[in-house]
Amino acid sequence: MTDSAAPAVLEVEDLRTYIATDAGVVRAVDGVSFTVGEREILGLVGESGCGKSVTCRTIAGLMPSPPARSTGSVRLAGYGERNLLDLSTSELQRLRGEHLSMVFQDPMSALNPVMRVGAQIEEAVAAHEKLSGRARRTRAIELMERVGIPVPERRMRDYPHQFSGGMRQRVLIAMAIAGRPKLLLADEPTTALDVLIQDQILSLLLELQRDFGMSMILVSHDLGVIGEMCDRVAVMYAGEIVELSDTATLLGGPRHPYTISLLRSLPDVTSQSRYLRSIGGAPPALVDLPGGCRFAPRCPLALDRCREWDTELLEAGAGGHTARCWRHEETRREDAWPEPSYESA
Amino acid sequence: MTGRFGFLGRRVLQLIPVVVGITILVFFLLHLVPGDPARQILGQHYTPKAAAEIHHKLGLDQPLWTQYRIFMDRLVHGELGDSVYYNQSAGSLIAERLPATLLLIAYAGVLAALVSIPMGIIAALRRGGIFDQATRIGTLITFAMPPFWFGIILILFFALKLQLFPVSGYGHGFSDHLWHLFLPALTIALAFSTILTRTLRASMLSTMRMDFVDTARIKGISRTTVLMRHVVRNAIVSIVVVFGINLAFLVGSTVIVESVFSIPGLGQLLVAAVESRDYPVVQGTTLVLAFFVVLVNLLTDVVHAALDPRVSYE
Numbered sequence A: 001m002t003d004s005a006a007p008a009v010l011e012v013e014d015l016r017t018y019i020a021t022d023a024g025v026v027r028a029v030d031g032v033s034f035t036v037g038e039r040e041i042l043g044l045v046g047e048s049g050c051g052k053s054v055t056c057r058t059i060a061g062l063m064p065s066p067p068a069r070s071t072g073s074v075r076l077a078g079y080g081e082r083n084l085l086d087l088s089t090s091e092l093q094r095l096r097g098e099h100l101s102m103v104f105q106d107p108m109s110a111l112n113p114v115m116r117v118g119a120q121i122e123e124a125v126a127a128h129e130k131l132s133g134r135a136r137r138t139r140a141i142e143l144m145e146r147v148g149i150p151v152p153e154r155r156m157r158d159y160p161h162q163f164s165g166g167m168r169q170r171v172l173i174a175m176a177i178a179g180r181p182k183l184l185l186a187d188e189p190t191t192a193l194d195v196l197i198q199d200q201i202l203s204l205l206l207e208l209q210r211d212f213g214m215s216m217i218l219v220s221h222d223l224g225v226i227g228e229m230c231d232r233v234a235v236m237y238a239g240e241i242v243e244l245s246d247t248a249t250l251l252g253g254p255r256h257p258y259t260i261s262l263l264r265s266l267p268d269v270t271s272q273s274r275y276l277r278s279i280g281g282a283p284p285a286l287v288d289l290p291g292g293c294r295f296a297p298r299c300p301l302a303l304d305r306c307r308e309w310d311t312e313l314l315e316a317g318a319g320g321h322t323a324r325c326w327r328h329e330e331t332r333r334e335d336a337w338p339e340p341s342y343e344s345a
Numbered sequence B: 001m002t003g004r005f006g007f008l009g010r011r012v013l014q015l016i017p018v019v020v021g022i023t024i025l026v027f028f029l030l031h032l033v034p035g036d037p038a039r040q041i042l043g044q045h046y047t048p049k050a051a052a053e054i055h056h057k058l059g060l061d062q063p064l065w066t067q068y069r070i071f072m073d074r075l076v077h078g079e080l081g082d083s084v085y086y087n088q089s090a091g092s093l094i095a096e097r098l099p100a101t102l103l104l105i106a107y108a109g110v111l112a113a114l115v116s117i118p119m120g121i122i123a124a125l126r127r128g129g130i131f132d133q134a135t136r137i138g139t140l141i142t143f144a145m146p147p148f149w150f151g152i153i154l155i156l157f158f159a160l161k162l163q164l165f166p167v168s169g170y171g172h173g174f175s176d177h178l179w180h181l182f183l184p185a186l187t188i189a190l191a192f193s194t195i196l197t198r199t200l201r202a203s204m205l206s207t208m209r210m211d212f213v214d215t216a217r218i219k220g221i222s223r224t225t226v227l228m229r230h231v232v233r234n235a236i237v238s239i240v241v242v243f244g245i246n247l248a249f250l251v252g253s254t255v256i257v258e259s260v261f262s263i264p265g266l267g268q269l270l271v272a273a274v275e276s277r278d279y280p281v282v283q284g285t286t287l288v289l290a291f292f293v294v295l296v297n298l299l300t301d302v303v304h305a306a307l308d309p310r311v312s313y314e
Helices: A052-059 A088-097 A119-127 A133-146 A165-176 A195-212 A223-229 A247-252 A256-262 A303-309 B006-031 B037-045 B050-060 B064-076 B090-125 B130-144 B149-159 B176-206 B211-218 B223-260 B265-275 B279-307
Strands: A008-021 A024-037 A039-045 A068-076 A101-102 A184-186 A215-220 A232-238 A240-246 A314-317 A322-323
Touching: A008 A223, A024 A052, A024 A068, A024 A240, A039 A052, A039 A223, A039 A240, A039 B064, A052 A068, A052 A215, A052 A314, A052 B050, A068 B223, A101 A165, A101 A215, A101 A303, A101 B211, A119 A133, A119 A165, A133 A215, A133 A247, A165 B211, A184 A195, A184 B064, A195 A215, A215 A223, A223 A247, A223 B130, A232 A247, A240 A256, A240 A314, A247 B211, B006 B279, B037 B050, B090 B130, B090 B176, B090 B223, B090 B265, B090 B279, B149 B223, B176 B223, B211 B223, B223 B265, B223 B279
Parallel strands: A039 A215, A039 A232, A101 A184, A184 A215
Antiparallel strands: A008 A024, A008 A068, A232 A240, A240 A322, A314 A322
16 A cells, blocks of 8 residues: 655646647646655546546657647656656657656557567667667567566567567567666556456566566556556546545545446446446537536536536545545435436446 | 568469460550551552562461461560561660660669658658648649650750750760769659658658557657657558559650650650551560569569568468
């Protein structure tokens, strides 16, 4: 569990990433603040399009600008007092690989198809260290062994299309840890993989995180994955964090109606119910957002004032548990919720 | 050959029916065209009797199928027959003219690549910028201009006004050839570079959006390395295919450009042979050009397979 006194490796404050599109300005990330402590794994959870990936990509400086514009501050321990959003291209280059790295969602498309796998790993190895060709090769083989790729000496001469999805993700992880970064951003690293492989990859990430003493942000829409992996969780909805807490509290005693609905919508194998509870409606378009709470249109507990005024993240419990809801104290009471209308599964 | 290039052996075998098909087309299409070599040879001295003699000498009084059989029989023995007009075999005529045409096509290809590769890359990197717009308009203009007209403009400006290049001819010796062929090659290259620039630009833009480019960036390698080793290296694959297809297509424009610049190449020979109904020379030239097209296509596939490990023509 998290030790809130642990020094923060990453501090994100009031991060906003707006993207200009033909339809208008998309407020993909809209005032997000959080910290990631040393050796801590923070989960970012939410529906597709809620801004969790954009948050990671903004931190890594990967959002194309234009059309994307970011404000706020992102500070990384060991990288001075510099706001990562202000870094020049060459400063970003020094940051990446060595201080932070990232694992992407789709291992099928995240490797260069015309370059041998070994060469791609060696490239990551050589990014921040002057090494002889032989030393690079040795390091690449070590990395491949470390992430569980069998017969690395032979496999490094293969091309990505000769690898399975799980093996490709291992290659990506090998490249991500090549510079021993302090912070690893894992953007849905297992979404594209089948369930058995998912578990293997998650265990590998957990093992590496412990061995290397890395901090990690794990993006997922899968609360099961988050529950297994993370120390703390930030729930995102429509570009904002709506609830932030340690994992046990969040899964055991959530306060925000969105988090509660999300947890209730999980299929429960022990339940007698033949129905899946889904959250009615759809997330708002992030262009021309209405005033008030962004979840209000879908919230069974919404009051008139919820539709008019938004709120900040309010203190909802011990250990820094916060929720963006006026009624966070009532949400745990079953009688506050209207009779659920079941939709047939 | 195994692996990626395993297709090569089969592709070479497949060439045989293609070449036979080409001979049939070349032979029979030519005989569909009205005109009589005897009339061209005799001119004012034309009499039906003299014409019949010539027909007999050339074998034109035989049935078409027999003529085709004789043509093929010779071809298998590496002969194309003798020119009706020149006192020379068609084969030696073609051999004399082939180098100029091959050099012109290769020269145009190299110039086109030299122009389009940097232009396509810069246009994609500065998408929507002044250079991108200027490239778009510039390439469209050169593409829209017919080569014979554009060639004449180049002659007027660079050869006559600035006197930087010769007006016509082929010259003697390799460097002299290059100097003489510069304007004709440029004429072809500029039309060609439109397609190449636009394809490369589009290919660059779609490659830049690929996930593996982000993977490369997050490694902390330099922007130039990301660009060259990952973006350009992938974008260039699609260019090779377009380059190959269009290079073969360029054979057609050499016919016109050789006439405008008076280059003693195959195109010029072909035009003259068609006018004089010099059947063996027309057949031979067309066959050689068709064979060139087929060869370039095969070569394109080989280069494509060499550049992209995922390619399989099996």
